[in-house]
Amino acid sequence: MNANNIPPITEDDIANYLINTPDFFERHASLLAAVQLTSPHGNRAVSLQERQAEMLREKIRNLELRGAEMIRHGHENTAIADKLQRWTRELLLTREARDLPAVAVRAITEHFLVPQVAIRAWGVAPEFADEPFAQGASEDVKAFADSLMRPYCGGNPGLEAAQWLEDPAGAVSLALIPLRAGLAPQAFGLIVLASADSSRFAPDMGTDFLEGIGELTGAALSRLRP
Template sequence: MKPTDAMNPITEDDIANYLANTPDFFARHSELLAAVHLTSPHSHRAVSLQERQAEMLREKIKALEHRLMDMVRHGNENVIIADRLQRWARNLLQVRSGRSLPATIASEIENQFMVPQVAIKVWDVDSRYGQEAFAEGVTEDAKSFASSLTQPYCGVNSGFEAVNWLADSATALSLALIPLRDGAVNTAEPAFGMLVLASPDPQRFQSGMGTDFLERIAELASAALSRLRHD
């Protein structure tokens, strides 16, 4: 410890630094361990240093147990999501008709992932699909907006044109707007379609939520829809 005098009294930091840098202090003064008493934050009574250390250790163990429980819960949730994603992809592979593929993509998202409303539009399709409902009614503004998204939009319904693709746009309080393009969602490739997921729950799709799962949905859907463009 540094020298002290009346002008420079020893501070708590000096004591803390000394103890931190002198690990054998309590080995040489073991009687202090029993003599030092602290106030417990739980009972507000004086407890020994050893008892306080035990309390702190129990608190750390409890915190670790909560973290472990959260990890197990998230792991179980991820397994469930992965299983649903696998079933959704399997059902898409079984679709033989290109004309029914967009509707199947939407209905399977509703069924497998319990999304109240899903809509899909696809453009730049082969001429044989040009008159289908999924290929009509999309303005150039909507196409440009889809191409501008480098990740799914999640948040409140701010009057997007794509909301009008839903069966009941009035109940769409939160949305996920997912661009469909060749390759990964975050590439610079122009979008050739967009998925709209909607819920009456304003918290279902929130700004700032993770979008990795939605991006996987987009990539699988885009790959499945490629045959509508290249037949």
């Protein structure tokens, strides 16, 4: 074969050779000290060993950051669990069923620092029909609550339920949580959480925690039903 027809050696060829010849640097140990690489921290040249040490230090820093992030999330989750436990305890200690909506609203506001909270329930027992929490839910709102398989989170495009709040104009972002009794498909109420911060209740946020709030509140407020 003509030498001019031999394909040039590529970087992949060199890399494959070194991978498949692990004793190469044993036979040519002096090359390890002679190889110079560009440092990622400037344009200076460093030895292969120094570059490897820099890469190892970078990996260690990344692991330390990930560890610190995991610890932070762990502390945050513990704090949330503690608040949820205190909130649940308040519901369980409420003896009068008619007081439950007000207790739930106050506790959510205080423990989870939600600026505005409102609750409405329908289909309640006759003795609760005149309570404030049993007023103002239209058929459209009830149908909307039935349609929610998980909480709605997002902006406030003039939703009717926002009018239950003390300051509807200040409700820039909302979370609407349906209340159900156990596994019943129909909702019997709705929790409205609102904030002036547009990012507080965003469409892409996780809703597991809000779903838990809805399940616990629904279980507690089921005492209002006939």
